[in-house]
Amino acid sequence: MHKQYMEAALDEANKAYELDEVPVGAIIVHNGEIISKGYNMRETLNDPLAHAEMIAIKKASVYLSTWKLNECILYVTLEPCIMCAGSIIQSRIGTVVYGAKDNKGGSFGSTVNLNDIEGYNHYPNIISGIMEDETSQILSKFFKEKRIMQIKISVVNNQEDFEEVKNLRNEVFVKEQKVDPDIEFDDYDDLNRDDVIHIVAKQNNEVVASLRLLLEKNKKIIVGRVVVKETHRKQGIGLKIMNYAEKYAFNNGYKLLELGAQTYALPFYENCGYTAFGDIFLDANIEHRMMRKEI
Numbered sequence: 290m291h292k293q294y295m296e297a298a299l300d301e302a303n304k305a306y307e308l309d310e311v312p313v314g315a316i317i318v319h320n321g322e323i324i325s326k327g328y329n330m331r332e333t334l335n336d337p338l339a340h341a342e343m344i345a346i347k348k349a350s351v352y353l354s355t356w357k358l359n360e361c362i363l364y365v366t367l368e369p370c371i372m373c374a375g376s377i378i379q380s381r382i383g384t385v386v387y388g389a390k391d392n393k394g395g396s397f398g399s400t401v402n403l404n405d406i407e408g409y410n411h412y413p414n415i416i417s418g419i420m421e422d423e424t425s426q427i428l429s430k431f432f433k434e435k436r437i438m439q440i441k442i443s444v445v446n447n448q449e450d451f452e453e454v455k456n457l458r459n460e461v462f463v464k465e466q467k468v469d470p471d472i473e474f475d476d477y478d479d480l481n482r483d484d485v486i487h488i489v490a491k492q493n494n495e496v497v498a499s500l501r502l503l504l505e506k507n508k509k510i511i512v513g514r515v516v517v518k519e520t521h522r523k524q525g526i527g528l529k530i531m532n533y534a535e536k537y538a539f540n541n542g543y544k545l546l547e548l549g550a551q552t553y554a555l556p557f558y559e560n561c562g563y564t565a566f567g568d569i570f571l572d573a574n575i576e577h578r579m580m581r582k583e584i
Contacts, residue, residue: 291364291386294318295420298364298388301328301341302427308333312427315341315365317349317358317382324361325349341365342373346380358382366424368395368417374403377413384414388424436492437525442533445487445499451480453496454489461516468573477503486537490530497521498530502537510538512548531561539584546584549577 294316301314305328313329327344331337342365350356362384369377369387374396377385390399397404397415404412445451455478462468477485484505490498497518503511512534517527538546549572550558555565563580570577 291416291419294323294362294364295366295386295388295424297323297326298341298366299420299423299427301326302366302424305329305341306427306431312431313341313365313367315345315363317345318362318364319349319353319358319360324352338372340370340373342369343376346376346382350380356380362386363413364419366420367391367428368397368399370394371396371401371403378403378409378411381411382413384416386416386419388418388420389428390417390421433524437529440490440492440497440526440529442488442490442530444537445480445489448480450489450491450496451487454487454499457496457499457518458514458516461519462514462573465519466573466575468575472573477501488530488534488537490526490533492521498526500530500534502534504543508543509545509547510534510543512546515548527557528561531558535561535582535584544584545581547579547581550580552576552578555580 298314298316301316302312305314306312310329310332315327316323317325325345325348327341327348329341330339330344342363345363346358349358349361357380359381361382363377363382364386366388368389368391369385370391371394385397387397392399394400396402398417403409404415445454455474458473459470462473463470479485480487484503486502486504488500488502489496498516498521500515501513503513505511515527535546548558548563552569555578558580563582565578565580567579
């Protein structure tokens with residue numbers, strides 16, 4: 290029974306997602322019937338009170354012609370914040386069923402539990418973890434997309450950014466992968482060279498990914514030193530910076546991109562449209578294979 294109603298609340302969360310709102314949805318059930326629905330509209334309405342639960346509570350009170358919702362069950366995809374938890378208590382909702390925990394603001398068990406505070410005149414029954422995976426996934430997807438949107442990619446044109454790039458490469462290639470620094474850093478690591486372009490991805494002014502392009506005279510570019518900060522991997526940033534490099538190549542008349550890929554990363558580069566060729570070889574004692582992409 291709970292899953293059926295939580296699915297309805299998740300449908301409301303998807304409506305918020307389509308509006309680029311934090312995807313939280315809520316419904317209220319009375320005597321087995323859904324009497325109200327709501328989804329987060331804080332940005333759309335420019336209203337800090339327009340949370341899914343608040344909207345659903347208001348609609349339910351109108352429907353039942355009373356502010357007392359003792360016999361109602363609220364289903365919400367995310368653990369209520371302190372504002373919504375307070376409204377739940379004030380409206381006397383009998384039971385709250387939520388999906389995902391909110392470790393940054395949940396007020397029925399995660400950050401604080403209002404049911405543990407003495408002195409209130411009402412304490413709702415709390416049921417948590419219903420469709421937790423599904424309700425968590427839509428939130429994770431939303432915030433992942435937001436983080437990617439905040440990524441700014443550009444050509445490195447100042448020494449300060451270039452020093453951050455080198456620090457990132459040192460962290461990943463030298464310290465993490467045990468590459469000899471005399472191999473990792475070479476003559477191409479010079480901003481004054483006309484045949485090298487360094488590209489950087491930044492989030493909140495922090496360098497989180499980079500690569501370099503060696504510009505050859507035969508309309509070919511060698512892509513190398515592709516690196517993503519450990520804390521920012523599997524967020525689509527690597528693909529985004531590779532796409533930027535390809536656009537740079539196309540806009541400047543280059544026809545072919547080649548790179549030496551570490552063998553574990555072959556699927557990533559295949560996803561970027563590259564095709565492997567030749568035999569496996571060692572570079573810095575790490576197995577590589579050449580790959581290319583025509584543009």
